[in-house]
Amino acid sequence: xxxxxxxxxxxxxxxxxxxxxxxxxxVVHTExxxxxxxxxxxxxxELGDLIAEYAGFDPTDTFVYSGxxxxxxxxxxxxxxxxxxxxxxxxxxxxxxxxxxxxxxYFEASADTAGxxxxxxxxxxxxxxxxxxxxxPDQAVIE
Numbered sequence: 009x010x011x012x013x014x015x016x017x018x019x020x021x022x023x024x025x026x027x028x029x030x031x032x033x034x035v036v037h038t039e040x041x042x043x044x045x046x047x048x049x050x051x052x053x054e055l056g057d058l059i060a061e062y063a064g065f066d067p068t069d070t071f072v073y074s075g076x077x078x079x080x081x082x083x084x085x086x087x088x089x090x091x092x093x094x095x096x097x098x099x100x101x102x103x104x105x106x107x108x109x110x111x112x113x114y115f116e117a118s119a120d121t122a123g124x125x126x127x128x129x130x131x132x133x134x135x136x137x138x139x140x141x142x143x144x145p146d147q148a149v150i151e
Contacts, residue, residue, distance in 0.1 A: 014146075016110060029116055034059070036133050053072060059098045060097050061127075062124035063118070064118075070097050098114065137150035
């Protein structure tokens with residue numbers, strides 16, 4: 009995501025604000041339109057594995073929960089959980105904006121967020137990391 013989407017960055021930052029755990033976020037802009045759901049799913053899994061790795065988990069010890077049987081989940085909301093104990097690793101929402109999807113991830117702030125965003129970009133994605141503990145959305149971008 010380029011820095012030209014302050015609305016999405018602000019909304020992401022607001023969702024990271026004080027809760028039960030400290031969170032950071034990752035906003036990934038894709039070129040997938042509504043017909044690219046298979047590619048978006050693959051990207052979500054790939055990005056979730058990177059988040060798990062940079063959060064100190066072995067990605068093979070995690071799975072994606074899509075909540076299709078849970079009324080608390082929307083159709084484009086997913087969680088990465090550990091196989092052992094189903095502990096939170098990440099959560100994401102896939103948002104259709106201006107004809108293409110953006111994927112917004114949330115994960116514990118103890119992850120190596122700067123290393124993660126570098127790895128995500130290295131994998132070919134357009135991404136911006138957002139610090140949940142920043143004073144404002146404008147100060148929240150992690151380079």
